[in-house]
Amino acid sequence: MINQTLNPQQLQYFFEQLWKQSLNPIWVCKVVPNDFEMVSANEAAMRVDANQIPGALISEILEKGGHAPELISGYFACLETKQMVEFEQRPWVNGKEYLYRTLLVPIINEHGEITHIWGTAHNLTDFLDPQKELLAINQILETKITERTKQLRDAMEKLEQLSDTDELTGLANRRHFNRHLHALMNAGRPFAILFIDIDYFKRYNDHFGHQAGDACLRQVAECLQQFQRQPDDLLSRYGGEEFVMLLPDCPLHEAKEIADAMRSAIHDKRIPHPTNRVPNVDYLTISVGLTLSPAGNHDPDTVLKAADDALYEAKETGRDRVYMIELTSN
Numbered sequence: 001m002i003n004q005t006l007n008p009q010q011l012q013y014f015f016e017q018l019w020k021q022s023l024n025p026i027w028v029c030k031v032v033p034n035d036f037e038m039v040s041a042n043e044a045a046m047r048v049d050a051n052q053i054p055g056a057l058i059s060e061i062l063e064k065g066g067h068a069p070e071l072i073s074g075y076f077a078c079l080e081t082k083q084m085v086e087f088e089q090r091p092w093v094n095g096k097e098y099l100y101r102t103l104l105v106p107i108i109n110e111h112g113e114i115t116h117i118w119g120t121a122h123n124l125t126d127f128l129d130p131q132k133e134l135l136a137i138n139q140i141l142e143t144k145i146t147e148r149t150k151q152l153r154d155a156m157e158k159l160e161q162l163s164d165t166d167e168l169t170g171l172a173n174r175r176h177f178n179r180h181l182h183a184l185m186n187a188g189r190p191f192a193i194l195f196i197d198i199d200y201f202k203r204y205n206d207h208f209g210h211q212a213g214d215a216c217l218r219q220v221a222e223c224l225q226q227f228q229r230q231p232d233d234l235l236s237r238y239g240g241e242e243f244v245m246l247l248p249d250c251p252l253h254e255a256k257e258i259a260d261a262m263r264s265a266i267h268d269k270r271i272p273h274p275t276n277r278v279p280n281v282d283y284l285t286i287s288v289g290l291t292l293s294p295a296g297n298h299d300p301d302t303v304l305k306a307a308d309d310a311l312y313e314a315k316e317t318g319r320d321r322v323y324m325i326e327l328t329s330n
């Protein structure tokens with residue numbers, strides 16, 4: 001123990017040297033009503049804040065700025081708990097930020113009252129820059145992660161879009177159609193379905209070749225697209241030369257009008273089809289099978305079969321026409 005090896009003079013000298021030479025700020029305050037009065041601050045403390053002159057109140061020193069506002073709370077906490085308190089402070093001195101670990105220690109007299117509080121602070125500023133550097137690196141990483149996440153999300157959206165799109169026509173594909181159909185059914189929404197099929201398309205291909213057939217499919221797709229009335233109407237390529245239009249909340253008469261209008265629009269295009277077997281036409285025609293699920297409560301197979309049957313009937317009864325099968329409510 002120091003006081004066993006040092007006599008009082010030595011001890012006093014020891015503490016004087018410590019006070020003078022310590023690189024850490026050390027100071028002593030007197031407890032006064034609602035405040036703390038600076039008694040003395042060593043040179044290291046004065047280097048941090050020259051306002052810490054004897055007689056200055058802590059509240060005044062704080063008002064002059066530079067210190068964290070929590071400092072005064074630390075003094076009161078020390079006073080109330082009669083315990084040492086420890087906290088971090090980041091004062092700004094001459095435009096530079098410092099980092100201190102501050103300790104406030106109560107000095108208690110023989111009556112158990114706190115008369116003074118002494119404080120010291122460990123200068124941790126050297127750790128501040130690496131800490132800031134780490135924070136900056138962290139920030140850069142976070143920005144990069146956000147960027148990459150967005151790229152990934154965009155790529156996934158694109159992939160989703162691609163896997164939902166028919167490559168040849170750019171329309172929704174069968175997968176997309178099925179999903180939309182199930183969503184409508186799950187929501188219990190009534191809807192009409194139109195199965196649209198080009199007449200004698202094999203002959204068209206045989207006559208003009210497969211590439212011309214592809215171009216023709218694109219032309220038909222573009223023409224039919226204009227009949228989507230609202231965002232959740234969906235025209236898709238069901239497969240081959242067959243298209244399907246899904247019309248939610250569409251009454252029968254309107255669905256019939258749309259089907260007829262589609263048929264006329266393809267007529268009006270006068271796409272040459274010299275081998276079309278439909279009587280008196282030498283241009284492209286379509287047949288449409290229409291069915292309606294008035295309450296949206298049929299299972300998909302029933303609805304699709306009805307639409308397919310309707311298309312079959314349109315073909316069987318001469319093609320270039322609309323045939324309708326209305327499902328009754330379940």
Ligand SMILES: Nc1nc2c(ncn2[C@@H]2O[C@H](COP(=O)(O)OP(=O)(O)OP(=O)(O)O)[C@@H](O)[C@H]2O)c(=O)[nH]1
Nearest residue numbers: 197198199200201202203205210211213214240241
């Ligand atoms: N060019 C082209 N032809 C296709 C494509 N998909 C299917 N087809 C052709 O479409 C034709 C469909 O023929 P079928 O199912 O016999 O029907 P159809 O000749 O249209 O006769 P109906 O439907 O009974 O009027 C076949 O020749 C297929 O090769 C495609 O992506 N491009």
